[in-house]
Amino acid sequence: MAFKGHNALASGRFDIAARPLGAGGHSTVFKAKDKAYTDPSRSFALKVYDPQQPDEAAGSTVHPSDMNEMLAFDLLQSIAETKAIASGIPPGFYRRAWHPNVVRRYGHHMASKSTRHGDQWLLLELLEGAQSLGRCSEVSAFEVKAVLYEMLHMLAFLHQNDIAHGDISSENLVVCRKIEGLPLLEAIDFGLSVHAKTQQAMGAAESERGFQGARGTPGYFTPEMTWPYAAHSDPKGSPMFQRYDERKGDIFQAGVVAVEVATGKNAAKDLFPLGRATKQGVAQLSRQLFTFTGRPGNEEAAAMGFPQGLFSDIEVSSADGIKAKLRRWGVGDEGLLDVLSK
Incomplete structure (x- = not known):
């Protein structure tokens, strides 16, 4: 008909x-x-x-x-x-x-x-009976490993085909029916994806996000997305800021999701909070990111107009330091600690 x-x-x-x-x-x-x-x-x-x-x-x-x-x-x-x-x-x-x-x-x-x-x-x-990953109840260490494997398997497929999702978050990953006792993870919402049919992510205007370069879900912004002069706004890059690769952004966001699932923390509230897009807010968020990534360095911070010595009291966490923090957040599985601290 x-x-x-x-x-x-x-x-x-x-x-x-x-x-x-x-x-x-x-x-x-x-x-x-x-x-x-x-x-x-x-x-x-x-x-x-x-x-x-x-x-x-x-x-x-x-x-x-x-x-x-x-x-x-x-x-x-x-x-x-x-x-x-x-x-x-x-x-x-x-x-x-x-x-x-x-x-x-x-x-x-x-x-x-x-x-x-x-x-x-x-x-x-x-996806009948599906829940966003962020709304799932307690997840065992075994299930966390399964979810992480499926998430990275999905990203490997996308990246091999020159597609970046662009907005990996616990709300854009849903868990549905179980196969042989394992949760099945599926990615949704490709509105900010970057792929062969578009030259760059075509999401909301940067001005709507509050500061230059940030797109996606608060709590999952990559270091480059949070910085006013990041290469995200310069497709050619520069001597100081390399060209932004959204696929690397996917991996960073996947890491944030992994820490969320393993610890029960909320990215926006507990890990990388950004209440409002002021220079002070960006600086505070950058301090959080610096703990895990060692960036931005002194020269980058100066170029962005951050106060001198903003990161002088912070040591970049070693693998052991990150493991210690994750243990304090309730992660006890050694296999998970090894993966999350790399």
Whole structure:
């Protein structure tokens, strides 16, 4: 049966639950059934984007991060299709070759000039019973190791295909059904991803984030993202600040997630808090980061206008020092301590 129109809310194509599953800055996710799908009884997660005011230059009503997410899924689908062909999987079943730790896409539509709510949407796999990693109850050391392995396995896949997620956080990693007793981790929200179809992450304007270079979730900003003169804002880099590599940012954020899961701490509240984007706030956050990374150095700090001697009373933590801190935070598993202190 053919369905006229693509409006997710008005076309009649979707049976949409009245109560949303969740909402973001400019999108809402509903549980929905797609009458156009081969199995109309199957439920999906329908992500409906809010149309923006038309851009004066391009005339588009699609938020840049929404378009970026759509392009990221185009690329992920292309990768899955190529792998399916190489594996002898029929083209129509390419999702069998989709990476198990990345949420699957089943449909999309982007009416880039429309201001109607429901003309821009993404149809995703419904992760029944899933919880964001940050909302999971107590996690055993064994489960933490499984989650860390899956997270790094997922990032290795993305990075090998020149994709950086750009916003790894405990809210953008969900844990769902268990396979042989292990949690299954899946990455969601590719709005700030960096990939072949875009030259840079197309999230909210830097001014909306409060200071230059920071994008993503507070508590997970990499050292480069927090610094006013970081190379994040200079794609060519400079003698002092090397060109920012978002893939390295993914790894840093994954490390923050790992510490969160292992200790029960909250990144924004306990690890790398940033209450407001003042120079003092950035300096305080930089002191926290310096403990773990040894950056920014004296020359970098001076270039950013930080007070002289801002880090003079801090010693960069050695592996043993980080282990000691993690033990104080409740991590007792030696294997985890070895991984988290590297």
